[in-house]
Each structure stands twice: as structure tokens, then as C-alpha cells.
Amino acid sequence: MQYKKNLGQHFLKDQNIVDKLVKSIRPSQHDEIIEIGPGDGAMTKSIIAKVKKMILIEKDPDLIDNLKSKFHEYENSTILNIDILNYNIDSLDQSVRVVGNLPYNISTEIIFKMCNCNKIIDMHFMLQKEVVDRIVAKSNSKIYGRLSIMAQAYFNVQKLFDISENVFSPKPRVKSSFVRLSAKKYPFHNKNQEKIFYNIVKSAFEGRRKMIKTSLKSYLSENDFSTINLRPNLRAENLTVDDYIFISDYVQKV
Secondary structure, three states, rough: OOOHHOHHHHHHHHHHHHHHHHHHOOOOOOOOEEEOOOOOOOOHHHHHOOEEEEEEEOOOOOOOOOHHHHHHHOEEEEEEOHHHHHHHHHOOOOOOOEEEOOOOOHHHHHHHHHHHOOOOOEEEEEEEHHOOOOOOOOOOOOOHHHHHHHHHEEEEEEEEEEEEEHHHEEOOOOOOOEEEEEEEEOOOOOOOOOHHHHHHHHHHHHHOOOOOHHHOOOOOOOHHHHHHOOOOOOOOHHOOHHHHHHHHHHHOOO
């Protein structure tokens, strides 16, 4: 099988790791599962018989025939040759769980997209270790940033375990980790507050080294800082996820 570097393809080749991943996911007969980038179906084959329905979303057209021949007898499966970034999860009838060995080059983009989906119960992703560490990072750390805040606003995040590069073919140059993101209750009063939240977080981290009195000056005046009891000399990474949600609520009301 030809691996495509431009698609960030690294296929799992170790059944022990597959078993460990599936055990963490805990698929059940009630589940509808979307798998992003099933590749050669290493994880699919350990899940498909355990669930109500499985939708395989594979961008590489050269892998589709192989997936169809492997899973043609499963009437509960749908195989789509599309880019997950162009797929509307909210158009589905039922809430879904999402799993995948995500291509490292677009993993952050995929997670930002998933934050906007209302139909997700939880997600289990294999990602570059560095990306997982950023997803679960807490405020006041160097790796805490926009990805940490967006993911943690919508999901309870938990790093489950690291994965050696030796279990993939071709072998990636980086370590991987497995992460669980379980959907939280929608954290905003309305879509307008959500949009303000996005823009505030983006502005804060575009000027990461600046104090928030500078990076957020389009949103908060000096008086606003004292009204909401927020120190203007803090930097973007000093604010918690709840702080950003609170600021967006305040800005919307003002």
C-alpha cells in the first residue's frame, strides 16, 4: 500500500494498541460512530460489530475500494470518500461518537470544526503528543493557548495514554497520544456570545506576549476591567476558560 505523505498518513500496525484504544472507547450496541480517516480499517474491524452504525470518512480515494471489500457484509456501515472538514455532522438524525487516528497536519482544524457540532457525545482521537498536551494544558503554562481554551470550553478533556511511534507504518517522527473529549453542556447564552468568545480568544492569543489591556482593548475599556474585577496587566495565558466565557458574556451585555 502506498502511503501519502501529503495526507499525513500513518497506519496502525499493532493489534495490542488497537485493543487498548477500543477498550478505552467502550463501543456499545446503541452507538453510532463516525471514524475519521479509517485508513486500512485497523481500528474499524475491532469496533464495527459492536455498534449500531458506523460511518467511515476517508479522504483518500485509493483506500475506498479496500475498505468496501473489508466491510461490505456489515449493513450498519457507510463509507464516504470525503474530507471531514466538508462533512456536516449536525445533519445526522442521532447524536454520534467520533473516533480517529487524525492526520497530524490538519488535526487542530478538525478539532475547531468539532467544537461547532451539536450532535457529538464524545471524541477519542490519536494525535501528535504535542497537540494533546496543548489540548489538556491548564492556564499559566507555556503550552496553554487557543486550542486549549476552545477544546475545554466545549469538552471535558482527558489525556489517556501515550503511543509509541513504532506501532505505525510508516513510522512518524513524533510520539502520539490518545485523548478523550466528552461534550459539555453548551457554555453560552446564545450564538452571538459564542462568536464574541471566539473573537476575544483569537485577539488575546494573537498578542500573546501583550497584556490583555492591550490585546483586548477593542472589547474592554479601563473601566470595564475594574467593573469585572480583572487585572489589566495579565497576559492571555493567565486567564482560565471560564474567564474567557465570562468576558464574552460581559461584552455582549455591554
